Amino acid sequence: MQADLILRGATVVTMATDETGAGAPLAIAILDGRIAAVVPEGEAQRWIGDATRVVDVSGKTIVPGFIDSHVHFTQTGLGSLGPQVYDVTRRAQVLETVAAAHAMMADGEPMLVHGLAIADLDAPITMADLDRIAPRRAVMIGDVGAHGCIVSSAAWAMLELGALDGIGRDAQGRPDGVLTAKANTWARYQYYNRAISDARRAQALQRASQMAAEVGITTVHALEGGSPDGRGWLPERDVAVLLAEQATLPVRTVVYFQSTDVQKALDWQLPRIGGCIWVDGAYGEFTAALLEPYCNCAGCTGSLYFSDDELYAFVDRAHRAGLQISMHAIGDAAIEQLLNAYERALTETPRADHRHRIEHFSLPTEAHIARAARLGVAVGMQPNFAMVPDPLPQPDDEPAGLVAYLGYERYQRRHPYRRIVDAGVLVAGGSDADPMPMGPLIGMQRLAAHPEAARRLSAREALALYTVNGARIAFEEHLKGSIEPGKYADLVVLADNPLLADPSTLASIAVEQTIVNGRVVHARGADH
Structure with a gap:
């Protein structure tokens, strides 16, 4: 039987046994998006045919594809597409970021700003501030913990909050754009429904x-x-x-x-x-x-x-x-x-x-x-x-x-x-x-x-x-999580072996390739 792809020369940590990958390099044969075999280098040849792609990953380590069990996926993507103010505590810097984004956006396009820790600001931001730097723009700045937000008057006009708890007000009793508690929850819900296509x-x-x-x-x-x-x-x-x-x-x-x-x-x-x-x-x-x-x-x-x-x-x-x-x-x-x-x-x-x-x-x-x-x-x-x-x-x-x-x-x-x-x-x-x-x-x-x-x-x-x-934890152990024949060919090629490296350096190990269903979906230094 001929494989579609052979990865050879790598240390392989299968997670199916207690191995550390310290032994001889192995080869992984992939067919129809699944792992066909994990064999010693000397046995790889029998899986190679005219149409087989052979990739030498000598010196690298292959582990099962990582599974992240807790991601707010749509929100993560939305946050990366719009302005971000993570770790920014200066009011002036936040407003500069919003103003710059406003200048680049089409008229009428709502803005969603991610990453602000409202409690850490050196001075408050209000609806009036947002209206001044982004006039007629619907703007929502979301607190990083999701328990508060700040909105412009154009965003406020999109919302129906009534007399909910958590509506901040100025000295004259008018809404100041700062929302917490139930007002924050409903404001976010309505804004995400109405402003995000x-x-x-x-x-x-x-x-x-x-x-x-x-x-x-x-x-x-x-x-x-x-x-x-x-x-x-x-x-x-x-x-x-x-x-x-x-x-x-x-x-x-x-x-x-x-x-x-x-x-x-x-x-x-x-x-x-x-x-x-x-x-x-x-x-x-x-x-x-x-x-x-x-x-x-x-x-x-x-x-x-x-x-x-x-x-x-x-x-x-x-x-x-x-x-x-x-x-x-x-x-x-x-x-x-x-x-x-x-x-x-x-x-x-x-x-x-x-x-x-x-x-x-x-x-x-x-x-x-x-x-x-x-x-x-x-x-x-x-x-x-x-x-x-x-x-x-x-x-x-x-x-x-x-x-x-x-x-x-x-x-x-x-x-x-x-x-x-x-x-x-x-x-x-x-x-x-x-x-x-x-x-x-x-x-x-x-x-x-x-x-x-x-x-x-x-x-x-x-x-x-x-x-x-x-x-x-997702009832998928028969499909993924370890490198074994019959399971999905979901793999990560790393620059170093995380089981043998200094634990204090694990975060700096480079991800060389990410493979899903036998297809490379990320390669360091290349676009896919």
Whole structure:
């Protein structure tokens, strides 16, 4: 039998065994988009025919294609197409960026600005500022955490917010363009529905796909759509466009519909529902739900966005329908509430191998970890968030950063990858792009080189999060996640072996090629 493509001369880390790739180079034969064989170099010749393309990748390392289990895919693409103000804290610089974009855009074209941390601005930005520098332009500047936005008067005119909570007002009581809480949720939902065309969405998906391929990602778990009920703000149209465009994208997508509308998921013939449906919020806004109060907000314990009965009703409907469920829970109170709902549904309607998910799982207790393992609940975590403060906080330090919110003891409980993996919980790695950057090698380095043992994994364990575990959490382990005959030829060619390299250098390993279905969709230094 003749292969379509032979990759030869490389170190191969299959993730099907415990090998490190330290042995002799191997050859991979690819036929009809699938892996036909992984053989010693000397056996490659029998797969080579007149039409076989042979590529020498000597000195490189091939690993399974990376799987990013948590991407807001349409939004990532949209963010890359418009003005970006990530890490910008100066009001003047933000306004300069908006003014420059306004000058380049056609009349009447709405503007969407990504990446601003509104709370970090040195001075406020208002509707009047946007109207002055971009007159008659609909402009929305979205907060990087998605919990706020700033709109121009032309954008305001597109919105129907009534008297919702969260509408900022000036000294005369007029809307000042700054929106939070429910006003932010509904404003984003309406703006994305009315100002962003489906053609723009399709363009964004192509751009996000190429961004993924550039960092070695071959499968994206796309968390799309939602509902403007305070638990999400992305429009359902995102899902419809993605489903229509799926076959044209250079990377594979696994669609998670971020809604509680079980029937709609079934109508779309999706085997899963949810994604990043908010059970709670985030630390910075004091909305991550905690069992004990925040240390810097007297009496504040965050927000649970569902009552116990509401959450269980949704989980029960989806579970009985045979769907996999995925929801966002950061704080320990939210994790407990979601585990309660999962356990009750599983008790009343037992189902083996359900693989229901908790996204983030940021602050679990030891009991939560043990319970997730017992129930078979999987977790989608984002190692990009496992950042290393310099210097590491100490018990007697003046509280700063996240320590100021949680206190030292709870801070030490955050992101306990080591304990979660050791407990046997299935963990998949993701990025939470946008706002975080896609980049599995970044996440691998954060884990493998982490100075705190509670957050440190071996390089192999870290790689598993983005390969075999990423496949398994989506019920796709028979198709991808390891390099074995019969599986998709989804591969990454790296400049170095991530299992043998210095863990502190993993993020700098170059992605030489990304291959999906046996086709090169990214090659360093070339356009595809």
